[in-house]
Amino acid sequence: MTKSELIARLAARNPHLYQRDVERIVGTVFNEISKALAAGDRVELRGFGAFSVKTREPRTGRNPRTGAQVAVASKRVPYFKTGKDLRDRLNKEAQRAALAAAAQRK
């Protein structure tokens, strides 16, 4: 599913909204999450998951081609931890599929 497919689904579920508004709503949600992370804040969406920012320490790397040492500055990386409900959902579906496949083999 892409962002435009998400927008289309949302529009279908909310026929009273203008397409333009649905686009703005979706844009706002992801934009706010990005802004929060850029500010170093955490975004916690119970049941879905949590976005946070981790700091990678500066290190000396090597150019794999020449072997020369290069200083790699510290940097911040976004991190997502899947929420419990979502993790369970993913696995419930997977188990169901596995069971169905096993049943078919019999």
Next chain:
Amino acid sequence: MEGRSITRADLSESVFQEVGLSRNESSDLVEVILDEMVEALARGESVKISSFGSFTVRDKGERIGRNPKTGQEVPILPRRVLVFRASNVLKNAINGVEGSSDDE
């Protein structure tokens, strides 16, 4: 670490401010967005949000794990995990880099 924690309520408030729907409707819509994403992921689809990032479902095979306390071997059943890959736009924004290159 430092910093605040943003929740659904904050996202709803932003939608309310930006789009001008009622507070109730704004929070319903935030919920529906997450719900649609969850449904797609549960179907095994990946979710790609341009300039934000992508969520992919990965199948992990069965393996033998060990209870670290007792050292006893326990089978870890095959399972599905979710992987989030941030887009370059998001990575750059987090590192304070302006005018990011290639969107995905």
